[in-house]
Amino acid sequence: MKKIKIAPSVLSADFSKMGEEIEGISKAGADVIHLDVMDGSFVKNISFGPKLIKDARRYSDKIFDAHLMIVNPWNYISKFKDAGADIITVHYEACQDRLKQTLKEIKALGVKCGAVINPDTPVNKIADVIDECDMILLMSVFPGFGGQKFIPEVLPKLEETANLIAKSGKEIDLEIDGGINLENVKSVKDAGANVIVAGSTVFAELDRAKIISDLRNA
Numbered sequence: 001m002k003k004i005k006i007a008p009s010v011l012s013a014d015f016s017k018m019g020e021e022i023e024g025i026s027k028a029g030a031d032v033i034h035l036d037v038m039d040g041s042f043v044k045n046i047s048f049g050p051k052l053i054k055d056a057r058r059y060s061d062k063i064f065d066a067h068l069m070i071v072n073p074w075n076y077i078s079k080f081k082d083a084g085a086d087i088i089t090v091h092y093e094a095c096q097d098r099l100k101q102t103l104k105e106i107k108a109l110g111v112k113c114g115a116v117i118n119p120d121t122p123v124n125k126i127a128d129v130i131d132e133c134d135m136i137l138l139m140s141v142f143p144g145f146g147g148q149k150f151i152p153e154v155l156p157k158l159e160e161t162a163n164l165i166a167k168s169g170k171e172i173d174l175e176i177d178g179g180i181n182l183e184n185v186k187s188v189k190d191a192g193a194n195v196i197v198a199g200s201t202v203f204a205e206l207d208r209a210k211i212i213s214d215l216r217n218a
């Protein structure tokens, strides 16, 4: 069994005190800090860029997981590396034919890399890049906003991806992102996810240590 890692998404944090929010979840037991970067073009929302990540880096030594929801991500990967991202994930839908090359470019910078697919993209679109990846991210909502409802049709896709990862024989994390709460978290773990993103579920609670531990142990 792979280690379960809880990855709060700071999209639901108070942006006016992001340093404290990230320090708080780090001390409360988060394994990974999930950073949702949105450009208003790939998705219909704008969040933040490398400057925030660079400044936030002083508040946490946890894994910084930059989820790039931007067009032409290859133009920005070195900026996110310089800002302190430990892993950069890029969407198949943004990269298309350039996905494998972009993953290689991320790795060449000395950063871990991952491929992401939307709820309506089949797993076979990323089957040929799994070997390049340190992590695969399956979206369980359409990206753009926190607080959306979990799409259960992702569960068979998680199982399919977990099987491909097992066949590769490599240590590849399987991350799930969108609408995760205490009711559905066990189902995604059972389907093979080991990196659990949770935004609204974590930041809605004042006791961050308890909700992180409850998500881990559910």
Ligand code: DX5
Residues within 6 Å of the ligand: 009, 011, 012, 034, 036, 067, 141, 142, 143, 144, 145, 146, 147, 148, 177, 178, 179, 180, 197, 198, 199, 200, 201
């Ligand atoms: C959606 C983002 C998610 C989001 C998760 O576009 O990629 O990371 O913040 O938020 P919740 O957990 O509230 O669905």
Ligand code: ZN
Residues within 6 Å of the ligand: 009, 034, 035, 036, 067, 177, 197
């Ligand atoms: Zn995300």
